[in-house]
Amino acid sequence: MSTDYKDLQRRMDGAINAFKTDLASLRTGRASSNLLDAVTVQAYGSAMPINQVANVSVPEPRMISVSVWDKSMVSAVDRAIRESNLGFNPIVDGTTLRIPLPELNEQRRKELVKIAHTYAENARVAVRHVRRDGMDALKKAEKDGDISQDDQRVQSDRVQKLTDETITAIDGLLAGKETEIMQV
Template sequence: MSGNFEDLKRRMDGAINAFKQDLASLRTGRASSNLLDAIQVPAYGSAMPINQVATVSVPEPRMIAVSVWDKTMVGAVDRAIRESNLGFNPIVDGTTLRIPLPELNEQRRKELVKISHTYAENARVAVRHVRRDGMDSLKKAEKDGEISEDDLRKQSDQVQKLTDDTIASIDSLLAEKETEIMQV
């Protein structure tokens, strides 16, 4: 089971990491280079992540700078950012796009909190799926005579504790993000 347990832990950690990335893409009052991670730019015949056609940096707390490497791509990057539904209006300056971040209003903050709750629930569901897989494999091992009923109970408790700890981590990350979003 220990190898299987390690696999379950790795998969649950994966759910937490995916959740952290989702949270990083949410815009709070501060600029972050992660805000543009989800944007795909049509470039050279395919859609590419923005970080493969430009350097994204944060020169000041309320500004994101995007330095496009190929000057023929500036228009495509500008369009991709404007059409991303993030509410950004880049200012084009040669091959650099400056994106000022406006203050968040109360309504937008509440929307962001709702979105972060959705991300958290998705992460919890992923963790529960991993738990179910672990419990199913334990029940199968007991049925096949590979482990005793006592071992099944012990290992099931371990899987449940791992699940509870992981969900507690998700809730803690959510609470931190919520505080950050609501901070004026």
């Protein structure tokens, strides 16, 4: 009996991938269709990602275009974008919403960096939960007599090393995004 390191690695990689997705939704001065990935729309009785009710495109460097498929959903999509805390004010044009991206001012850049730090902390917490699960499994295996105390220590060190590497990767991604956001 030993800990499934591949599963722990997969779960920690999942936390990193979720963090990368969150970071992609933060604006850095250039328009990107990923900016609206975090927006959920109240549609048909449930919360849905915006890309399930509309087509998001970038026709110009400082403009995002959202083509809503169902005419009755335009106001819900507009409301969801306005309430998303991204600082966007869509211009409704029939079933299309045009979102001009204003220049980022210093205050807004600092807010975006704070949001990035929040996303990073959420990712770190997710990684720590995976570590806790791995450590609990090792303690149980030792208690049940499946592994020796020495094996448990060696494997615990391995789980901790995996955790440290993953958190270092998260910190590196955060530093890169912070530099990108603060670049004028």
